[in-house]
Amino acid sequence: MMFSFARSTIKRSFFSVIGLLSAMVASADSRFPKPQFDTGHTVPQAAHPAFVQLVPPWADAVILAGALAMAVWLVRSVRSRRWLLAFSMLCLAWFGFIRHGCICPIGAVQNVSVAAWTGGGLPWFVVALFALPLLAALLFGRVFCGAVCPLGALQDLFIIKPQRVPKALDEVLRLLPLMVLSVGLVYAINGAGHLICRTDPFVGFFRLGAPLPMLLSGLAVLLLGFVIARPYCRYFCPYGLLLEMCARLAWKPVRITAQECINCRLCAGTCPVGAITTPRTPLGSTARIGQFRRFSVMLALAPILIVGFASVGWLSGAFIAHAHPEVALTDLLAKTTSADEDLHPEIEAFKRSGLSREKAEAQAARTVDRFRRGCAGAGAFMGLVIALRLLALTRLQRRSLHEADRGRCVACGRCFAACPKN
Amino acid sequence: MNEKDGHVTRRNAVAWLLRAGAGALVAAVAAKASSRPSGERKVWQINPRKCIQCGKCETECVLQPSAVKCVHGFEMCGYCKLCFGYFKPDAARLDEAAENQTCPTGAIRRTYIESPYFEYMIDEPLCTGCGLCVKGCTNFGNGSLYLQVRHDRCVHCNVCRIAEACPAQAFSQVPASQPYLLKEKLD
Numbered sequence: 014m015m016f017s018f019a020r021s022t023i024k025r026s027f028f029s030v031i032g033l034l035s036a037m038v039a040s041a042d043s044r045f046p047k048p049q050f051d052t053g054h055t056v057p058q059a060a061h062p063a064f065v066q067l068v069p070p071w072a073d074a075v076i077l078a079g080a081l082a083m084a085v086w087l088v089r090s091v092r093s094r095r096w097l098l099a100f101s102m103l104c105l106a107w108f109g110f111i112r113h114g115c116i117c118p119i120g121a122v123q124n125v126s127v128a129a130w131t132g133g134g135l136p137w138f139v140v141a142l143f144a145l146p147l148l149a150a151l152l153f154g155r156v157f158c159g160a161v162c163p164l165g166a167l168q169d170l171f172i173i174k175p176q177r178v179p180k181a182l183d184e185v186l187r188l189l190p191l192m193v194l195s196v197g198l199v200y201a202i203n204g205a206g207h208l209i210c211r212t213d214p215f216v217g218f219f220r221l222g223a224p225l226p227m228l229l230s231g232l233a234v235l236l237l238g239f240v241i242a243r244p245y246c247r248y249f250c251p252y253g254l255l256l257e258m259c260a261r262l263a264w265k266p267v268r269i270t271a272q273e274c275i276n277c278r279l280c281a282g283t284c285p286v287g288a289i290t291t292p293r294t295p296l297g298s299t300a301r302i303g304q305f306r307r308f309s310v311m312l313a314l315a316p317i318l319i320v321g322f323a324s325v326g327w328l329s330g331a332f333i334a335h336a337h338p339e340v341a342l343t344d345l346l347a348k349t350t351s352a353d354e355d356l357h358p359e360i361e362a363f364k365r366s367g368l369s370r371e372k373a374e375a376q377a378a379r380t381v382d383r384f385r386r387g388c389a390g391a392g393a394f395m396g397l398v399i400a401l402r403l404l405a406l407t408r409l410q411r412r413s414l415h416e417a418d419r420g421r422c423v424a425c426g427r428c429f430a431a432c433p434k435n
Numbered sequence: 436m437n438e439k440d441g442h443v444t445r446r447n448a449v450a451w452l453l454r455a456g457a458g459a460l461v462a463a464v465a466a467k468a469s470s471r472p473s474g475e476r477k478v479w480q481i482n483p484r485k486c487i488q489c490g491k492c493e494t495e496c497v498l499q500p501s502a503v504k505c506v507h508g509f510e511m512c513g514y515c516k517l518c519f520g521y522f523k524p525d526a527a528r529l530d531e532a533a534e535n536q537t538c539p540t541g542a543i544r545r546t547y548i549e550s551p552y553f554e555y556m557i558d559e560p561l562c563t564g565c566g567l568c569v570k571g572c573t574n575f576g577n578g579s580l581y582l583q584v585r586h587d588r589c590v591h592c593n594v595c596r597i598a599e600a601c602p603a604q605a606f607s608q609v610p611a612s613q614p615y616l617l618k619e620k621l622d
Contacts, residue, residue, distance in 0.1 A: 216497075
């Protein structure tokens with residue numbers, strides 16, 4: 014505001030004198046000729062600091078692979094909470110504070126999906142950041158979350174008095190990562206920015222400095238973590254959802270005990286994320302029939318859920334599209350009077366670009382269309398995952414031992430310490 | 436559960452099938468994303484020809500002060516006595532007094548060379564990247580002052596916060612071996 018005023022003043026005072034100059038505002042160079050110095054003054058060269066990498070980019074992928082291997086070894090062979098904690102601190106220091114939390118599999122989800130959608134172009138080491146933890150989860154469960162991820166390690170330090178989240182609430186909150194992933198990918202693929210990076214609560218801590226809102230939200234998540242263990246991992250992290258899906262199919266999932274479980278129940282209270290499932294008596298035949306009926310209902314519900322969520326996505330697509338700069342610009346143009354145009358740098362940039370308003374509107378309409386289709390796809394995906402979760406609720410569970418829930422367990426190792434047979 | 440090591444049960448076989456499917460899916464996405472690799476690492480930079488000096492570089496960066504600073508392309512500079520980047524348009528006197536300067540932090544140093552020429556240097560630690568001097572120089576001077584991401588400061592976010600906020604889409608990713616878009620060398 015102040016500046017636009019200043020600019021208009023300078024324009025007024027100089028326009029009459031050097032009107033010719035003001036007319037050339039767009040192509041500004043060399044209004045004043047390069048001076049010829051009589052004193053032999055030499056024109057200095059500006060110095061520009063080079064881009065320096067701490068380690069070559071391929072080393073990041075190798076270090077991550079090494080860290081994952083180490084984590085697997087600690088979870089499967091050493092089976093010690095203390096060593097896992099020590100190792101996670103090491104990873105927190107390296108991936109977090111030294112690498113500033115910005116070689117990150119969580120964020121890489123967006124880069125990889127954008128590249129996969131638009132036909133490649135990503136260096137292999139970025140793709141490796143995305144794929145290695147997923148493959149590790151397919152084999153051994155979520156060892157990445159427990160020992161390698163700096164965000165997980167930081168939250169793990171702040172688990173003071175974890176409370177059990179009621180099952181129903183837990184299931185509802187678990188929809189959030191699904192939403193973040195779906196919407197985040199629609200954003201990224203359609204060029205509306207990286208939502209998943211923007212919602213990273215801890216990157217400000219890793220850089221030891223951040224804008225205030227980022228710092229406050231990070232602190233809030235840590236404080237919440239006093240009572241609800243790892244709130245970001247469980248109820249927000251979109252990559253955690255992918256890891257969970259892989260971990261459910263794990264070849265050798267995390268086990269509470271190295272030997273035979275004796276159902277002593279000592280581990281039951283130790284899990285901060287509520288991942289330990291207790292034995293259940295097999296259902297009687299009438300209950301089994303009830304469960305089967307529920308299963309059929311859920312199965313019939315599945316297509317309805319998928320279509321329903323896809324249509325909700327289609328309808329909300331136009332709304333979500335406002336995050337895209339093209340669409341935001343046409344909004345701004347529509348609601349700004351010509352008197353206020355100076356207040357918006359977006360409008361100034363648009364005017365300088367020389368694009369006609371009709372063209373900009375047509376472009377925005379195409380973008381809204383892409384968002385509609387993207388959101389419909391994302392909605393269908395959400396519906397599918399929710400349907401699968403509902404079906405999983407009706408499974409006939411014949412558990413006779415204490416086990417770690419494959420999807421929820423983040424391999425922090427607290428139960429290892431509690432198990433007398435470990 | 437009736438799984439025994441070494442025996443292929445139905446449950447076991449289905450689990451392996453699903454596992455292989457998921458693994459193949461991850462591998463396929465990874466392979467698609469890394470096809471036609473561009474190879475080199477990219478870093479964020481401002482195209483000074485697109486920049487409209489809106490002031491967001493100062494406020495949107497995750498660093499405080501911002502990683503964006505003003506640089507001076509001396510080859511383009513007219514060494515003006517009345518510098519539109521240095522002096523406020525309503526300056527009462529053309530001297531170094533703070534109230535006459537455009538730069539809110541006094542980061543531009545003005546040295547007398549010979550009549551009528553003055554040299555202007557950026558004291559980078561003081562610069563906040565607000566772009567006020569750039570605006571003056573671009574609109575009324577030679578445009579030799581311009582904004583650049585300084586790579587000794589930038590933390591290389593996956594997506595630059597300023598780039599997301601930039602109204603002129605002046606940010607792009609450039610090869611890390613050529614990390615600056617110097618205005619005097621752009622055509």
